[in-house]
Amino acid sequence: MTRHIRNGINAGIIFGIVTIFLFMIGFTTTISDLLGQLLRNGSSIAVMGFTPGIFDLLVFLFFIGMWAGISGAKKTPDKIDTWGTVLLSSGIAGLLHGILVGGLALLVGSLLQAGVTMTVYFAQLLPDAIHLFLIGLNATSAGSFYVIFFLITGLIGGVVARTIRYGSWRQNLTAWSKNKWQAFTAWPQYQRIRHNKLNLFVVYGLLILIVFLLPQVLGQYWNYTVGTVGIYVLLGLGLNIVVGLAGMLDLGYVAFFAIGAYTVALLTAPAPHHLMWNFWVTVPIGILLAAFAGIVLGIPVLRLRGDYLAIVTLGFGQIIAVLLHSDELTAFTGGPRGVAAVGGPSLFGISLGTPEGFVYLILLAVILVIFVTIRLRNSRVGRAWEAIREDETVARAMGINTWSHKLLAFAIGASFAGLGGVIFASRNQFTGPEDYNLMVSFNVLASVIVGGMGSIPGVIGGAFTLKGLPEVLRELENYRVLAFGALLVVMMLIRPEGLLPTSRRKMEIKELHDPDGKEAGETPGGKS
Amino acid sequence: MQQKTALHVHKPVGTYRYVQIILGVFFSAYLLWRLYVVLIAHPAYGPDTWLRFTIDGVVLGSVYALIAIGYTLVYGILFMINFAHGDVMMLGAFGGYFVFEALGAYKVSSSLSFLNAYPVISVILAFLAGMAVSSTAGYFLEKIAYRPLRGAPRLVPLISAVGASIFLENAAQLLFSTQRWDYTNPAVLNRGAGWNIHVGQGTVVVTYTGVLTIVVSVLIMIGLYLLVKRTRLGRAMRAVAENKSTAALMGVDVDGIISRTFIISGVLAGAAGVMWGIHLGLVYYYVGFIPGIKAFTAAVLGGIGSIPGAMLGGLFLGVVESLGPAVLGISFQLKDVIAFSILVLVLVFRPTGILGEVLSEEKV
Numbered sequence: 001m002t003r004h005i006r007n008g009i010n011a012g013i014i015f016g017i018v019t020i021f022l023f024m025i026g027f028t029t030t031i032s033d034l035l036g037q038l039l040r041n042g043s044s045i046a047v048m049g050f051t052p053g054i055f056d057l058l059v060f061l062f063f064i065g066m067w068a069g070i071s072g073a074k075k076t077p078d079k080i081d082t083w084g085t086v087l088l089s090s091g092i093a094g095l096l097h098g099i100l101v102g103g104l105a106l107l108v109g110s111l112l113q114a115g116v117t118m119t120v121y122f123a124q125l126l127p128d129a130i131h132l133f134l135i136g137l138n139a140t141s142a143g144s145f146y147v148i149f150f151l152i153t154g155l156i157g158g159v160v161a162r163t164i165r166y167g168s169w170r171q172n173l174t175a176w177s178k179n180k181w182q183a184f185t186a187w188p189q190y191q192r193i194r195h196n197k198l199n200l201f202v203v204y205g206l207l208i209l210i211v212f213l214l215p216q217v218l219g220q221y222w223n224y225t226v227g228t229v230g231i232y233v234l235l236g237l238g239l240n241i242v243v244g245l246a247g248m249l250d251l252g253y254v255a256f257f258a259i260g261a262y263t264v265a266l267l268t269a270p271a272p273h274h275l276m277w278n279f280w281v282t283v284p285i286g287i288l289l290a291a292f293a294g295i296v297l298g299i300p301v302l303r304l305r306g307d308y309l310a311i312v313t314l315g316f317g318q319i320i321a322v323l324l325h326s327d328e329l330t331a332f333t334g335g336p337r338g339v340a341a342v343g344g345p346s347l348f349g350i351s352l353g354t355p356e357g358f359v360y361l362i363l364l365a366v367i368l369v370i371f372v373t374i375r376l377r378n379s380r381v382g383r384a385w386e387a388i389r390e391d392e393t394v395a396r397a398m399g400i401n402t403w404s405h406k407l408l409a410f411a412i413g414a415s416f417a418g419l420g421g422v423i424f425a426s427r428n429q430f431t432g433p434e435d436y437n438l439m440v441s442f443n444v445l446a447s448v449i450v451g452g453m454g455s456i457p458g459v460i461g462g463a464f465t466l467k468g469l470p471e472v473l474r475e476l477e478n479y480r481v482l483a484f485g486a487l488l489v490v491m492m493l494i495r496p497e498g499l500l501p502t503s504r505r506k507m508e509i510k511e512l513h514d515p516d517g518k519e520a521g522e523t524p525g526g527k528s
Numbered sequence: 529m530q531q532k533t534a535l536h537v538h539k540p541v542g543t544y545r546y547v548q549i550i551l552g553v554f555f556s557a558y559l560l561w562r563l564y565v566v567l568i569a570h571p572a573y574g575p576d577t578w579l580r581f582t583i584d585g586v587v588l589g590s591v592y593a594l595i596a597i598g599y600t601l602v603y604g605i606l607f608m609i610n611f612a613h614g615d616v617m618m619l620g621a622f623g624g625y626f627v628f629e630a631l632g633a634y635k636v637s638s639s640l641s642f643l644n645a646y647p648v649i650s651v652i653l654a655f656l657a658g659m660a661v662s663s664t665a666g667y668f669l670e671k672i673a674y675r676p677l678r679g680a681p682r683l684v685p686l687i688s689a690v691g692a693s694i695f696l697e698n699a700a701q702l703l704f705s706t707q708r709w710d711y712t713n714p715a716v717l718n719r720g721a722g723w724n725i726h727v728g729q730g731t732v733v734v735t736y737t738g739v740l741t742i743v744v745s746v747l748i749m750i751g752l753y754l755l756v757k758r759t760r761l762g763r764a765m766r767a768v769a770e771n772k773s774t775a776a777l778m779g780v781d782v783d784g785i786i787s788r789t790f791i792i793s794g795v796l797a798g799a800a801g802v803m804w805g806i807h808l809g810l811v812y813y814y815v816g817f818i819p820g821i822k823a824f825t826a827a828v829l830g831g832i833g834s835i836p837g838a839m840l841g842g843l844f845l846g847v848v849e850s851l852g853p854a855v856l857g858i859s860f861q862l863k864d865v866i867a868f869s870i871l872v873l874v875l876v877f878r879p880t881g882i883l884g885e886v887l888s889e890e891k892v
Contacts, residue, residue, distance in 0.1 A: 025702035121626070123705030249683055251690070300876040307609045307686050311824060312875050315868035318821070322868075326861040442694055449687055482698040488691025489673045496684050 001085070008089035011072035012096025012154075019064055019101050026124030027479060029132060032056035034475050054135045058149075065150045068097045069157020075165065086162045087155060094154015098147035105146050109139025215359040223355035225471045227427060230362035231420050232467045235444045236451070236459040237369050238416025243445070244454035245382060246409035247389025248302070249310040251441050252317025256414040258324065258436035259293050260286040260421025262333060265431040268343030272334050279345040283422050290418025291411040298410035302403060317441060324433035338432025342425050358427045365423060369416055370456055376412070377454075385409055386454075439481065443467065446484045450491055452498025461500055548877055562855050573854060576730030581850045587738040587807060589846020590745040594800040595823030596830070596838035597752065598666075598793030604769040604833040605789055606674070608682070611689035613797060614820015615696035616665045620798030621805045621815060622704065623661030624654040625711055628805075632712050647714035651806070655744070659798035665696070666794025670787060693817075700813035708812040711805040713737070719809055737807040748799055749839055752792070756835065765789060769833070818864065822849070825871040831880055845870065 022028050035056040072093025073086045108130050111118060118125040134142040164170070184190060193199045215223050235257060242250045263286035267277045301312050327335050345361060376382050384405045387395040396402050425431040443466060451462025470480045491498065566572050573581075595617055602610040631643040631650045643650045673692045677685040713719060722735035756762035767775040768785045776782050804819070805811050826845040830837025845867060852866040853859065 021699070025699065121629070122703060123707075124702065243683075247683065249686055301872075304875055307607075307682065308828070308875050310686060310690075311609060311821070311828075312872050314821065315825075315871045319865050319868045319872075322862065322864050326859060328859050328862065442690065445687070445690070478702065482695060482702060485691045485693070485695030485698060489688045489695065490691075492680075492684050492688040492691065493673075493676050496680065 004085045004089040005092060007074055008072045008092030009096060011068055011074070011089075011093035013100070015064065015068035015071070015093065015097045016100025019061070019097065020104050022064075023101075023104065023129075023133060024122060024124060025479070025482070026126075026129060028057060028060065029124075029129045030475050030478070031060050032132070034473070035059055051136065053132055057132060057135070061149070062153050065094060065097060065153025066157035066160060068093050068150070069154035070161040071157075072154065073158045073161040083162060087158050090154050090158025090161065091151065094151040094157070095147070097154060098150030101150060102143035102146035105134060106139050106143035109134050109142055113139060211363060212360070215356045218359075220355050223359050225468065227355060227358050227362050228471075229463050229468045230359065230366055231424050231427075232444065232447060232463040233366050233460050234362070234369055234420035234423070235417055235440075236447045236463050237366075237373055237456065238413040238420070239444050239448050240413075240454065240456070240459050241373065241376070241385070241409050241416070242413035243448055244452075244459075245377060245385040245389065246406055247385075248406060248409070249307075249445075250313045250410075250413070251310050251438075251445070252297075252313035252315070252320070253413070253417060253444055254436050254438065254440040255297075255317045255320040256290040256293060256417035257421040257424070257440060258320055259290045259414075260418030261425035261431045261435070262324075262339070262421075263289050263418070264422045265339040265342045265425045266333065268426070269339045269341050271339055271341065272332065276343070279343050279426060282343075283419070286422040287415045287418045290421065291415035294411040294414025295407060298407045302406045302410065314438075314441075317438060321433065321437060324436060334432075336433060338430060338434075339425075340430050342429050342431060344426050344429065358423065362423055365419055369419070372412075373456060381405065381408065442481075442484065446488055450487060450499060452501035455498065455500050455502040458498050458500035458502075462498075552877065559855075562857065566855055566857065572857070574728050574730055576727040576732050578851075578854075579725075579727050579732050581854060582847060583732065583734060583738065585847035585850030586843060587741050587846070588850060589826075589843035590742050591800045591803050591807070591842075592819065592823045592826045592846050593839045593842025594745050594748060594796045594803075595819060596826040596842045597749070597835055598796045599824050599827040600830075600832055600835060600838040601765075601789050601793045603827065605765070605786060606685075608674070608685045609689065609824065610669075610674075610790075610793070611686070611820075612669055612673075612693040612696055613666075613793065614816035614818075614823070615693050615700070616662050616669065616794055616816070617797040617801040617804070617819065618700060618811075618813065618816030619665045619696065619801070620658035620662035620794075621801030621811045622700065623798065624658040624802035624805050625709060625811050627654040627657040628712055643712070644715050647716050650714055651717070651740070654806075655799055655802050658802035659795045662798030662801060663791040663794035666790040666797070667787060670790040675783065675786075693820075697813055697817065704813060706813065708810045711809050711811060713806055717806065719807070735807075741803045741807045744799065744803060748796060752796070752835065755792070761785075761788060821871070822867045825867055825874070828871065829874050 019028075032053055033056070036052055039056065039059070069090035073090040108118070108125065112127060112130050112134075118130075135145065137145060215226070218226065235253070238256075239250065239253050242248050242253070264279070264282045266273055267275050267282045267285065268279060270276060297313070297316055301309060301316075304312060323329055324333060325336055329335060330337075333339070345357070377385075384395065384400045387398065387400055388402050388405060392402055424435075428435075447462030447466045448459055449462075450466065451458030451460070466484065470477055476483075595613065598613050598616075599610060602608070602613070628643060628650065631653065632641050634642045636642050636645045669692055673688045674685055677688055717736050717740065719737055720733070720735060722733045722738070724731045724733055726732075754762075756765060764775070764780045764785050765788075767778065767780050768782055768789075772782050775785075800819075801816070804815065822845060823842065826841035827838045828841070829845060830839070830841030832838075848870065849863050849867050853863050856866070
């Protein structure tokens with residue numbers, strides 16, 4: 001009983017704080033705009049007696065409230081969840097949630113009525129947003145409305161939780177889908193097609209054909225977006241080698257990206273040096289310089305422990321950023337103003353400097369990099385990297401030269417970033433210090449982690465979700481980076497192997513999370 | 529934390545050792561030559577300016593020291609870099625800012641606000657608010673982002689910490705916007721006001737805020753030293769840092785102690801944040817990031833895991849950062865590069881820090 005009450009109180013307080021936070025950062029307003037467009041195409045007809053904006057907000061809050069109820073009614077270990085206890089804990093959760101949010105509505109509403117401008121301190125508390133939040137009522141009635149609203153939604157959540165958890169449909173569904181899948185894979189035709197190499201080539205060929213026809217269909221904007229995602233795939237694949245395969249956390253990855261970009265910019269642009277080289281000549285130079293920088297940074301740094309490595313690379317990235325921003329190097333790198341009119345690629349007299357052309361270029365680069373990664377991963381070198389990632393001492397004992405392998409990982413990862421940088425600068429026809437801030441490193445890191453360390457489909461999927469999805473949902477642009485941070489933490493908590501993990505990595509993580517692995521003698525640092 | 533078993537993580541062998549020595553000699557020679565140039569051959573600044581740089585450095589260093597202790601405490605116990613520590617400091621700075629704003633708006637008489645009428649109480653309240661905000665943030669940070677990851681591979685909590693740092697920074701950006709806000713100090717603590725000292729031909733201003741910063745940080749450090757050395761909690765903390773499983777067998781509540789360590793490091797970070805605001809003035813969502821990395825540098829510099837090391841490292845880094853550009857004759861824009869270069873150099877050449885790392889053998 002006390003456990004149920006405690007669960008309810010915890011969930012209520014957590015969700016109350018979350019809802020308040022979402023309101024304070026203006027997320028509730030944004031999401032209700034978005035919901036309005038999705039549900040009603042932005043029409044302004046009143047729904048169920050509410051003004052449309054308020055209706056959208058309530059739809060969103062309904063789900064939050066229900067979620068609070070569900071998480072309040074979480075399973076207790078001793079399995080004594082009757083209808084009564086479930087409703088008790090979800091009801092408490094809903095009530096507390098309501099009291100917190102209602103209290104905020106009361107506070108904000110009365111401040112607004114008293115004529116206090118809250119935007120001075122809290123940028124998102126615009127009068128419009130507050131009016132929306134008060135759903136057209138005055139402060140007191142809005143406050144009491146929220147208490148009742150969240151109590152009811154919490155109880156609904158409790159009912160939902162109870163129905164889902166104790167119904168047998170979930171097991172049935174899993175068993176059914178498993179049966180169907182097994183029947184499908186055992187089907188002789190499927191087996192024949194699957195094991196015939198020729199068919200496989202046909203499938204891949206079709207896929208490649210579709211991919212290569214796509215840029216013709218897409219408009220300029222989408223080609224640009226796909227190109228950006230492609231560049232992030234390049235970066236992600238490079239970081240994937242360093243973090244995912246060799247297990248070294250590199251937070252200064254943007255430095256190599258910047259080196260590639262600045263190489264092509266300084267060699268092809270008319271401005272600071274007037275070299276005006278051909279784009280294709282600068283591509284290998286950019287890649288090699290980035291790889292060289294990787295080696296130069298790597299030689300002293302790779303002897304360090306994992307977390308020291310992270311902070312040193314972060315420091316290196318910051319050094320590069322500060323140098324690019326400063327006036328000291330203006331004569332050489334163009335300083336804070338950057339380098340304009342970076343040359344683009346052309347082939348047999350045809351300029352590839354259009355968004356379509358760059359999409360093809362990026363596709364080629366991605367395919368090349370994927371090929372290199374797969375060949376490396378399945379080679380002696382790749383196995384050595386994975387051994388180093390798992391346990392460096394053991395790897396060394398097995399006769400692996402850990403130092404040179406780590407250095408190789410660093411150099412190859414850096415060269416991929418260099419390639420990405422070359423294409424990036426050339427596509428933008430401009431490069432400036434603002435493009436190479438720490439956030440790039442974190443974006444790439446997030447796409448590698450979210451997708452699954454070491455997994456190529458994971459990296460591609462991660463880049464598409466983290467870089468492509470925000471392009472689709474432009475309204476949520478402001479919350480993108482916030483979501484990255486939360487996503488990194490949440491991924492580590494619930495699925496450290498990533499969304500599309502490699503099978504080997506999945507098994508390793510499972511093994512580590514095995515309760516037998518957590519013996520008393522083990523240090524909390526675990527394996528380094 | 530008592531038994532000093534400083535280990536070289538990777539013993540430099542062969543050619544690497546020679547490269548290290550040669551580079552070290554070369555670097556020291558260059559530094560001496562620069563010192564000779566700027567002090568004797570072509571003195572760029574008078575003694576008053578040098579004194580001013582040093583004082584600035586000491587003030588800044590005492591703020592770094594407080595943040596660095598937070599890193600070192602957590603690293604000593606969990607062996608992870610609490611990446612979000614700088615952002616915890618930023619939250620504390622905002623806490624203090626809002627107290628000053630509220631007290632500045634609250635009028636005790638027609639023309640006098642509470643802030644100016646009772647400056648001492650106001651400053652104390654601001655520090656308490658900053659510490660409260662930061663320690664709460666530290667507590668929940670540990671509870672949400674780190675505690676479930678005990679026993680996971682080392683990379684996992686580190687990534688989680690990076691994520692928490694990004695989250696906190698952007699949450700603050702969305703809440704308070706990207707604007708840079710000026711701390712409104714009590715009138716007696718106006719930034720720039722202070723005692724004038726005549727040195728050579730010029731005068732040096734020893735600012736009140738600077739003195740306040742140094743005094744408060746020294747008081748806090750003494751308090752922390754007594755806490756760690758003399759109290760039951762401090763003994764438990766040292767036991768957990770030495771060996772968690774043995775400490776648990778001896779009846780120490782390991783999780784509770786880790787929580788309290790985060791609270792203590794949050795208190796220090798909060799104080800540092802309020803000091804930052806009072807002395808340097810500007811507070812914004814990104815304010816904790818750079819000091820965070822620099823304080824980590826300081827912690828490594830003094831030997832991570834060692835509290836006196838963190839204090840010394842912080843002071844050293846502050847002074848070097850403020851004297852460095854003048855000594856090396858480079859632009860003041862590049863003072864961050866000096867700090868980061870020190871970070872890289874120390875980690876590469878002496879990862880155990882100046883005073884030697886105080887970590888028990890199994891942790892390394």
